[in-house]
Amino acid sequence: MSYVTCLRCRGCGREYPVEPLNACDFCFGPLEVEYDYDSITRAVSRERIAEGPPTMWRYQDFLPVDADMALDMGTGFTPLIRAENLGRKLGLENLYIKNDSVNPTFSFKDRVVSVASAKALEFEFDTLACASTGNLMGSVAAHGAKASMNTLVLYPANLEKGKILGAAIYGATLVAVDGTYDQVNRLCSELADNHRWAFVNVNMRPFYAEGSKTLGYEVAEQLGWLAPDHCVVPGASGALFTKIHKGLKDLVQTGLIDSADTKMHIAQAEGCSPIAQAFNDGSKEVRPVIPDTLAKSLAIGNPADGPYALRTIAESDGSAVIAMEDEIVEGIQLLAQTEGIFTETAGGVVISGLRRLVNQGVIKPDEVTVAYITGNGLKTQEVVESVVNPVHISPSYDAFEEAMAGR
Amino acid sequence: MSIMVRIPTPLRRVTNGQDKVQVNGDSVGAIIGDLDSQFPGLKERLCDEQGELRNFVNIYVNGEDVRFLDGINSATAEGDEISIVPAVAGG
Numbered sequence A: 001m002s003y004v005t006c007l008r009c010r011g012c013g014r015e016y017p018v019e020p021l022n023a024c025d026f027c028f029g030p031l032e033v034e035y036d037y038d039s040i041t042r043a044v045s046r047e048r049i050a051e052g053p054p055t056m057w058r059y060q061d062f063l064p065v066d067a068d069m070a071l072d073m074g075t076g077f078t079p080l081i082r083a084e085n086l087g088r089k090l091g092l093e094n095l096y097i098k099n100d101s102v103n104p105t106f107s108f109k110d111r112v113v114s115v116a117s118a119k120a121l122e123f124e125f126d127t128l129a130c131a132s133t134g135n136l137m138g139s140v141a142a143h144g145a146k147a148s149m150n151t152l153v154l155y156p157a158n159l160e161k162g163k164i165l166g167a168a169i170y171g172a173t174l175v176a177v178d179g180t181y182d183q184v185n186r187l188c189s190e191l192a193d194n195h196r197w198a199f200v201n202v203n204m205r206p207f208y209a210e211g212s213k214t215l216g217y218e219v220a221e222q223l224g225w226l227a228p229d230h231c232v233v234p235g236a237s238g239a240l241f242t243k244i245h246k247g248l249k250d251l252v253q254t255g256l257i258d259s260a261d262t263k264m265h266i267a268q269a270e271g272c273s274p275i276a277q278a279f280n281d282g283s284k285e286v287r288p289v290i291p292d293t294l295a296k297s298l299a300i301g302n303p304a305d306g307p308y309a310l311r312t313i314a315e316s317d318g319s320a321v322i323a324m325e326d327e328i329v330e331g332i333q334l335l336a337q338t339e340g341i342f343t344e345t346a347g348g349v350v351i352s353g354l355r356r357l358v359n360q361g362v363i364k365p366d367e368v369t370v371a372y373i374t375g376n377g378l379k380t381q382e383v384v385e386s387v388v389n390p391v392h393i394s395p396s397y398d399a400f401e402e403a404m405a406g407r
Numbered sequence B: 001m002s003i004m005v006r007i008p009t010p011l012r013r014v015t016n017g018q019d020k021v022q023v024n025g026d027s028v029g030a031i032i033g034d035l036d037s038q039f040p041g042l043k044e045r046l047c048d049e050q051g052e053l054r055n056f057v058n059i060y061v062n063g064e065d066v067r068f069l070d071g072i073n074s075a076t077a078e079g080d081e082i083s084i085v086p087a088v089a090g091g
Helices: A038-044 A044-049 A056-062 A084-090 A108-124 A135-144 A161-168 A181-194 A205-222 A239-253 A274-281 A308-316 A325-339 A343-357 A377-387 A398-402 B028-038 B042-046
Strands: A004-009 A033-034 A081-082 A095-099 A127-131 A150-156 A173-177 A228-234 A262-267 A318-325 A369-373 B001-005 B020-023 B057-061 B081-086
Touching: A033 A205, A033 A262, A033 A274, A033 B020, A038 A056, A056 A205, A081 A150, A081 A369, A081 A377, A084 A095, A084 A343, A095 A161, A095 A205, A108 A205, A127 A135, A127 A181, A135 A161, A150 A161, A161 A173, A161 A377, A173 A181, A173 A308, A181 B081, A205 A239, A228 A239, A228 A343, A239 A262, A239 A308, A262 A274, A262 A308, A262 A343, A274 A308, A274 A318, A274 B001, A318 A325, A318 A343, A325 A343, A325 A377, A343 A369, B001 B028, B020 B028, B028 B042
Parallel strands: A095 A369, A127 A150, A150 A173, A228 A262, A228 A369, A262 A318, B001 B081
Antiparallel strands: A004 A033, A081 A095, B001 B020, B057 B081
């Protein structure tokens, strides 16, 4: 069973039943899942978690899904890698990479969709849908296939080919929209009002977002039940960022760790950085922007959780950092060539953002730092095609020696 | 009555279940005023005490976010389509 008690508006505090709802009837604020933490505290222990499956569902007690409804495709409990080579380059002694690019559809989105699809089944929807910047639609399509549901994905028509293919292969109905992600998102909100479909990031969003908390739980467990000093997280809607922090705080609240003084840093790309700009301006409001960035997976100009991301920064004494557009590919290459991990553009933003945070003295050399790598580089090959410069020869020994002379 | 406003689910209780409403007005503010005269209480859902749009309310004129136009003073004209959308989706 789950320990959910109700949904509650984060704006005005009004209470709602556990239903596919995302906005408060009164103030339009976002609804969030509430739990009976006393019961969770009695139920959980480090041992119980260790005995669970080697997936995100080892933290089922913290998720809004009944155990027998969980749709477990093997998502989560991804490697936390001690990044000594990259650490040496950047001047960090205790750097870790949370490599979430190895999930079933190669991004962290499997965590949120794992929860949302289970919840959609529980609510007896037959269609799983989403507005996507790319990674989400692959995950929705795969989970829909596994759950024998229809899938409908809407996305900005200019997405990378790998992301479109990565949804099409599972049999999803693809709808390419001539517009930005924010326009696709608005359209999906309107569609969700009039069709009985489970839009994972619209009417299922309160449940969906909870899946990202597992990225906080796992990192603490993998560090030996300790919270890191710093987390560096890519920022699009801001939901992932706030939920990782919530995950760490959950562990303190339920007694699984003693404290979590983790400073939360959100990394955005120069061409779409509304949250980071608000942080730099000292504003509590996030002004929407029209995205123009290589990091399409982060191209949300009107971030739903922007104000809450700012609150998480303030609460955790963290910061926001902007990676310049020409640093995105540099970041991808740096991670690949030091740690052997090929990430997509969002990961390039994180690594370049991390480098800036170290250079600015925000992160000190001995502090335990976790950089979240949330997507796989094979999906955004277009941006790094220039690295392919083979030596081209005929199949002869001499040709090889000749071509390689002087290299 | 020449401008169509799409009403999102959270507001349909106020509009007696209607998902589209015809209104008049030469600005977003005037349209909200007309909506409120047809369905009393609707303005309070959309605007705060200062008359500004609430944080979680997005309004679009022909698909364009009014925050990229002139906010609540954005001009409207016959034939326009207005959408009211909760800002709590996506990502």
